[in-house]
Each structure stands twice: as structure tokens, then as C-alpha cells.
Amino acid sequence: xxxxxxxxxxxxxxxxxxxxxxxxxxxxxxxxxxxxxxxxxxxxxxxxxxxxxxxxxxxxxxxxxxxxxxxxxxxxxxxxxxxxxxxxxxxxxxxxxxxxxxxxxxxxxxxxxxxxxxxxxxxxxxxxxxxxxxxxxxxxxxxxxxxxxxxxxxxxxxxxxxxxxxxxxxxxxxxxxxxxxxxxxxxxxxxxxxxxxxxxxxxxxxxxxxxxxxxxxxxxxxxxxxxxxxxxxxxxxxxxxxxxxxxxxxxxxxxxxxxxxxxxxxxxxxxxxxxxxxxxxxxxx
Amino acid sequence: xxxxxxxxxxxxxxxxxxxxxxxxxxxxxxxxxxxxxxxxxxxxxxxxxxxxxxxxxxxxxxxxxxxxxxxxxxxxxxxxxxxxxxxxxxxxxxxxxxxxxxxxxxxxxxxxxxxxxxxxxxxxxxxxxxxxxxxxxxxxxxxxxxxxxxxxxxxxxxxxxxxxxxxxxxxxxxxxxxxxxxxxxxxxxxxxxxxxxxxxxxxxxxxxxxxxxxxxxxxxxxxxxxxxxxxxxxxxxxxxxxxxxxxxxxxxxxxxxxxxxxxxxxxxxxxxxxxxxxxxxxxxxxxxxxxxxxxxxxxxxxxxxxxxxxx
Numbered sequence: 001x002x003x004x005x006x007x008x009x010x011x012x013x014x015x016x017x018x019x020x021x022x023x024x025x026x027x028x029x030x031x032x033x034x035x036x037x038x039x040x041x042x043x044x045x046x047x048x049x050x051x052x053x054x055x056x057x058x059x060x061x062x063x064x065x066x067x068x069x070x071x072x073x074x075x076x077x078x079x080x081x082x083x084x085x086x087x088x089x090x091x092x093x094x095x096x097x098x099x100x101x102x103x104x105x106x107x108x109x110x111x112x113x114x115x116x117x118x119x120x121x122x123x124x125x126x127x128x129x130x131x132x133x134x135x136x137x138x139x140x141x142x143x144x145x146x147x148x149x150x151x152x153x154x155x156x157x158x159x160x161x162x163x164x165x166x167x168x169x170x171x172x173x174x175x176x177x178x179x180x181x182x183x184x185x186x187x188x189x190x191x192x193x194x195x196x197x198x199x200x201x202x203x204x205x206x207x208x209x210x211x212x213x214x215x216x217x218x219x220x221x222x223x224x225x226x227x228x229x230x231x232x233x234x235x236x237x238x239x240x241x242x243x244x245x246x247x248x249x250x251x252x253x254x255x256x257x258x259x260x261x262x263x264x265x266x267x268x269x270x271x272x273x274x275x276x277x278x279x280x281x282x283x284x285x
Numbered sequence: 286x287x288x289x290x291x292x293x294x295x296x297x298x299x300x301x302x303x304x305x306x307x308x309x310x311x312x313x314x315x316x317x318x319x320x321x322x323x324x325x326x327x328x329x330x331x332x333x334x335x336x337x338x339x340x341x342x343x344x345x346x347x348x349x350x351x352x353x354x355x356x357x358x359x360x361x362x363x364x365x366x367x368x369x370x371x372x373x374x375x376x377x378x379x380x381x382x383x384x385x386x387x388x389x390x391x392x393x394x395x396x397x398x399x400x401x402x403x404x405x406x407x408x409x410x411x412x413x414x415x416x417x418x419x420x421x422x423x424x425x426x427x428x429x430x431x432x433x434x435x436x437x438x439x440x441x442x443x444x445x446x447x448x449x450x451x452x453x454x455x456x457x458x459x460x461x462x463x464x465x466x467x468x469x470x471x472x473x474x475x476x477x478x479x480x481x482x483x484x485x486x487x488x489x490x491x492x493x494x495x496x497x498x499x500x501x502x503x504x505x506x507x508x509x510x511x512x513x514x515x516x517x518x519x520x521x522x523x524x525x526x527x528x529x530x531x532x533x534x535x536x537x538x539x540x541x542x543x544x545x546x547x548x549x550x551x552x553x554x555x556x557x558x559x560x561x562x563x564x565x566x567x568x569x570x571x572x573x574x575x576x577x578x579x580x581x582x583x584x585x586x587x588x589x590x591x592x593x594x595x596x
Contacts, residue, residue, distance in 0.1 A: 008385035012371070012378075019373045093369035097430070100333050100363045101386035102355070281337045281351040 009098075009108055013115030023119060030073075030123050034130050038066065042133075060139030063131070064236045067148050070127065071155065071232055075188055077120060078156055079180035082163025084173040085112040086277065091173055105277040109164060109270060117160045124152050147235070155228050158262035159184055161269035168273040191227040195220050195244075202247040216249030224248075225257035286311040286438060286469045287332065291341035294327050294493075301327045303493035304341065309471065309486070311437075314464050316484035317473040324493040325473040326366055329442045332471070333363040346437055359387075362431030364424075366442040366473075370415040376402065376426055377411045380433060387434035394433075401429040405459055421452030428459060439463065441472045457483060513578040514558070517546040520571030528568055532561060548578065 017023050045058045086109075089095040098108065128149070134140045163180045170176040202217030224230045224244050231254050234241035241254050287309040294302040302324045309315045319325045330336035332343055334354040342349060348356040370379065377398055384394040402408045405425035410418060418426065424444060431439060444460070445453045460483055463470060474480050480487060487504060489497040497504045518525050522540055529535050529549055534557060538549035551558060562575050 008382050011385065012374070012382045015378070016371060016373045092371075093365070093367050094371065096333075096335055096365050097363070097368055097383075097427075098386070099335060100358055100361065101383060102358055102388060102434070103386045278354075279335065279337045281334060281354050 007107060007111045009103065009111035010115050013111065014118070017115065017119060026119075027123060027126060031126060031130065034066070034070070034127050037069065038062065038130055038133050041065065056137055056139035058139075059134050059137030060236075062137075063134045063140045063144075064233075066131065066134075067236070068229060068233060070124070071152065071228060072188075074120060074124070074152055074156060075159060075184055075228065077123075078117070078159045079163050079177060079184050081116045081119060082113065082160040083167050083177040083180035085116050085164055086167040086273075087170060087173040087176045088167075090171060099278055105274045109168070109273045109277060113157075113160055113164050113270070116163075117156045120156050120160075121153065124149060148232070151232060151235075154259065154262065158266050159187075161266045161273075165269040165273045168276050187226055188229060191223040192230060194223040195227060195230060198223060199244065199247055216247065218248050218250055220244065221248035221250040221254075221257075225254050226261055228258070231255055231258045286313070287315075287343070287345055287471060289328070289332075289341065289343040292328065292331060292338050292343055293340045294324075294331065294336065295339045300493050302331075302338070305490070305493070305495050307488060307495060307498070309469060311469055312467050313486055314460070314470045314472065314484045316480035316487040317471065317490060318480060318487060319473070319490035323490045325490055326442055327493075328490070329363070329365075329440050329471070329473065332357075332440055333361060333365075334358055359434065360436055360438050362434070362436035362439045364427050364431045364439070364441045364444055366446060368427055370418075370423060370426075372414070372416045374415050375412050376407060376415055376418070379415050379426065380430060383430045384433045389434065397433065401432055404432070404462065405429045406455065419452075421448045421455065424448060424452070424456060425459065428456075432463075437469060439468050439470045439472075441470065443473055445474055512551055512558075513548060514551050515541075515546055515548045515574070515576055515578050516565075516572055517544060517574040518571060519545075519573050522547065524568075525565075525570050525572075528565060528570060529561075534561070546574075 041062050045062070049055070049058070086095065089098065128145075131145055134145075135142070162183055163176075166176045166179045166183075167173070170179060198217050198220035202220060221244060230240065230244075234244075234254055244254065245251050287307070289305050289307045292302055292305040292307075293300070301322075305324070305328060317325050317328070327336065331338050331350060332345060334350055334357050337351070342351055344350070345357045346360040348360060350357050371382075374382065380398045380401060381391075381394055384397065385391075389397065399408065399411075402411055405428055407422060407425055407429065410422060410426075415423065415426065424447075428441070428444065431441075441460075445456050448456060460470065460472070464483070472480070472484070486498065486500060488495055489504065516525065516529070522545065525547055526538065526540060529547060530538055534551055534553040535549045536552065538547060540547050551561070553561070562572075565572060565575075
């Protein structure tokens with residue numbers, strides 16, 4: 001444990017990241033964007049409201065919107081931060097030297113992942129005071145905010161591990177980035193699109209079926225369980241998940257399947273990255 | 286200390302390393318000479334556990350590079366031919382990072398790093414950002430980095446490449462110091478005369494094959510089986526030319542009028558060489574100097590690699 005906490009790669013990465021002003025500028029712009037959104041939302045809602053004040057229902061709406069928006073931002077930033085962690089060392093010609101040290105491949109991969117996602121975690125934690133705006137107007141419990149933060153952290157780990165995997169497997173950072181973004185796009189946009197199509201398909205059957213028990217479309221569940229936005233939105237609006245359960249005929253909560261799927265993805269991606277970081281000396285291929 | 290047995294590396298149909306067998310004893314400074322693409326870096330990468338051989342194997346300090354890669358990494362200090370640095374790290378932080386990577390405790394590193402910086406003459410650059418150092422300084426810092434865990438074996442791939450003459454001399458002096466410390470050093474370079482000066486033994490590699498191995502003189506004898514002797518005269522040249530031409534072991538004799546000397550190749554042993562000189566003096570030739578010509582390592586290298594290409 002002590003070795004992990006004072007891991008040299010982690011230590012070096014933190015030093016490199018926070019010595020540069022770019023990280024602080026990034027943090028500033030991220031918080032500014034969020035603040036503008038919150039203030040803008042409150043302002044527009046107050047203007048359009050006939051009573052001229054902001055209601056708890058609107059506050060809840062704002063929280064949902066912010067949470068989904070922040071999730072999309074996270075999904076957009078995670079590949080950028082993780083898809084170059086190993087390939088950039090390779091391009092900078094520092095990887096070979098690192099690989100000849102006594103550090104284990106597991107230590108290098110995990111430290112790289114943690115250091116890259118820690119910046120995202122910082123963004124999320126720094127945005128929490130802005131989130132607390134919603135408490136001023138009600139409609140949201142602290143537990144919901146906490147659950148959302150835990151959900152973000154888990155999602156970052158899952159998608160971050162994919163970035164690290166591609167960064168390990170692909171030599172060039174740019175190709176690794178494109179691949180990671182493409183996979184992320186599929187897991188967010190692609191699965192959402194497929195879920196909608198499949199649900200429509202099932203809905204059509206449901207409406208036209210004359211049988212006493214309508215046919216189910218289980219595939220829609222499998223695409224939905226991989227989609228972080230659907231899972232998060234469903235936690236705010238349980239009706240979304242209920243509709244999926246009804247049409248697909250699968251009652252297992254989506255968040256459980258999501259957690260299991262991304263745990264498998266995370267473990268698989270990390271183990272494969274560890275295996276592929278150094279050459280297999282026993283097999284000269 | 287270092288042993289390779291039939292070490293081979295193929296990339297598809299291309300053979301980068303062809304059955305390389307080599308043995309380097311502890312404390313030896315071994316120079317690896319070869320043209321670009323000859324297989325030097327491939328050999329070094331395999332020894333540094335960065336590349337798996339297609340067949341054959343290698344041992345470093347008794348540890349097999351394939352089965353005991355972790356242990357091999359602890360034995361070696363590796364300096365690649367091309368390497369990068371981290372932009373935002375200072376020289377001392379750079380060494381701290383690698384020291385920590387070998388599990389060296391902070392208190393020990395704090396004692397060790399000033400010593401290493403002193404060894405490579407970079408004490409004054411301790412707090413300078415690594416990317417702002419000159420190429421020569423970066424090379425020296427990288428050398429200090431490769432020494433941080435006090436390895437028994439140093440694998441230095443072209444440590445003097447791209448350096449100006451002054452930086453090369455500094456690097457050479459550091460390597461001499463390391464040799465005195467008893468390190469086993471495997472070094473490759475294109476600066477062949479420098480290798481001759483520094484190395485105990487030299488291996489010449491061409492198209493993935495080790496074509497010659499030994500001391501400079503040994504290699505010369507091994508490959509040419511003859512030496513060039515220059516005799517500077519004070520008396521008449523005609524008598525000397527007639528005398529040496531009569532010897533069956535002498536060939537390709539030529540007179541060098543500017544130096545008033547004759548030069549010829551001699552195929553005999555060291556004892557026969559002594560006898561030749563003795564009989565020349567007894568014959569009454571006035572000889573001011575009788576010496577084996579210093580054959581440049583580059584000449585040997587060109588000769589050998591030319592031979593390989595022709596065959």
C-alpha cells in the first residue's frame with residue numbers, strides 16, 4: 001500500500017501535471033462553463049416563469065440537466081486524458097527507459113490511469129460547490145448528488161481503462177485517441193441509437209400484437225445497459241428504465257448490469273494493458 | 286557476465302540478428318561496432334529485456350533474459366541510442382524519479398544523487414529543467430540515471446552520438462572512470478577510434494552476424510593474418526629494399542621517399558618479426574625506427590564489412 005501511495009510514476013505525473021499552468025486554466029474554464037450554464041438556466045427559467053421565481057421542480061430539472069451535461073463532458077474529456085498515457089511516453093522516447101526499471105507493468109499502468117483520471121476527479125470535486133446551488137432551491141437530496149459523483153467516478157474508471165488499453169496497444173497517440181473516441185462514441189451515441197431503434201421495434205410489436213403476452217426485445221436491454229447516459233437519466237426518471245424493462249422483458253436493474261459490464265471492461269482492459277506493456281520475452285514474435 | 290547463445294531476431298523475412306554468440310567477462314569494456322542496421326541496437330534491446338529474441342537466448346550476470354527478465358533489469362543500466370526527457374522535471378527530480386523506480390528510499394537517494402551528478406559533472410545543473418540542458422548534458426544525465434541503482438552491467442547504445450568533440454571527451458573520461466569502478470560495460474559507437482582507446486575487447490557486427498571479436502590487434506591478426514611494418518632508414522635505401530625483399534615473409538614492399546622509409550606487410554609470427562629485425566641490424570642496415578604501423582580501427586572495420594558484403 002505504501003509503495004502504491006508513493007508510487008514514483010504517480011508522483012512524477014502529479015508533479016508534471018500540476019507544475020504546468022495549463023491544468024489550472026483547464027479547471028478554470030471548466031468551472032466557468034458550468035457556472036455560466038447554471039446562472040443562465042436559473043436566469044432563463046426565472047424570466048419565463050409566470051410567477052418570476054425558481055421552483056424546486058425547476059431546480060431538480062436543472063440538476064438533471066447539469067448531471068447529464070457533466071457526464072457528457074466527462075465522456076468527452078476522459079479519452080483525451082487517457083488515450084495518450086503510454087503512447088505519448090513511447091513517442092517521447094521515455095517508455096523504454098521506464099520499462100527497464102524495476103517497476104512492474106501493473107504499477108506503471110495503474111499509476112498512469114490514476115494520475116490521468118485524477119485530474120477529472122479534481123474537475124468533478126471542484127464543481128461540487130456549483131452543484132450546491134440546487135440545494136438553495138430544493139428538489140434534490142444530498143444523497144442523489146453523492147450517488148451521481150460515485151457514478152461519475154466509476155464511469156471515468158471504465159472509459160479511462162479503455163483509453164489506457166488503446167494507448168498501450170497502439171503506437172501513435174493520435175491513432176489511439178481516434179480509436180478511443182470512436183469506441184466511446186459507440187458506447188454513448190451508438191448504444192443510445194441502437195436502444196431507441198430496438199425499443200421502437202419492440203413498441204411496434206407490442207402495439208400490433210394480438211397475443212395475450214406481447215413478444216419482448218431483450219437486445220435493447222443489452223445496448224441500454226452499456227449506455228452511461230441512459231443509466232444516469234433513468235436514475236432521475238425511473239419511468240425510462242421501467243419502459244425498457246417492460247419492452248425487453250428483463251427486470252434486472254440497469255445500474256446493476258451497467259456496473260457489472262463496466263467492471264468487466266475495466267478489469268479486462270487493465271489486465272490486457274499490463275500484459276501488453278512489456279514484450280513477452282518467452283515468445284519471440 | 287554477459288553471454289548470448291545463438292541469439293537470433295527476425296522481423297518477417299528480415300533477419301536483424303543472426304545466431305549471435307558472445308561472451309563478455311566481468312569488468313570488461315566491450316565495444317560493439319557496426320554500421321546502421323547491423324544489429325547492435327537489436328542486441329542491446331534484447332539484453333535490456335525490451336525485445337524478445339526469435340530464437341537463442343542471453344544471460345546477464347547469470348540471469349536468463351527470457352525467464353528472469355525482472356532480475357536482469359536489476360543488473361543492468363541501460364542507455365538507449367535515442368531517448369527523451371520529461372519537460373517539467375529538474376535534473377535532480379529526474380534522478381529521484383528513476384531512483385524511486387528502483388525502490389531506492391528517499392534518504393538514500395538524497396545522498397546518492399549529488400554523487401552521481403558530480404560523477405557526470407552536472408552538479409551545477411541540479412535544479413535546471415532537464416529539457417533545457419544541452420544534448421551532451423542530457424546524455425550525461427541519462428548515464429547518471431542508468432547508474433542510480435548501482436548496476437553491475439552498463440548497456441550504452443551510442444552514448445557519444447551527436448555530441449561535439451568536447452562533450453565526447455567528457456563522456457569518454459566518465460566511461461574510463463566507470464571502467465575503473467569495475468563495471469562491465471557494453472558500448473556501441475560509430476566513433477571507432479574512441480572505442481579502440483576505451484575498450485578491452487571489440488566485436489564487429491555486420492548484417493546481424495558477429496564477424497570478428499577480440500582485442501584490436503587480435504582482430505587485425507584474425508582477419509588479415511599480416512601486419513604492416515614501417516622501417517625508417519638513415520643509410521642507403523637500396524640495400525634495405527634488397528634485404529627485406531629477399532625475406533619470404535615480406536610482401537608488398539614500397540619505398541616512401543618523403544620519410545626515407547620502407548613499408549611492407551609481414552606474415553610471420555612475433556618471434557619471426559624479432560628475427561627479421563635482428564638479421565637486418567646484423568646485415569649492417571642503418572635503421573632509425575622499426576615499427577608496426579598503427580592500423581586504424583576504422584580501416585579494419587571497413588575492411589571487414591567490405592569482405593562480408595563481397596561474400
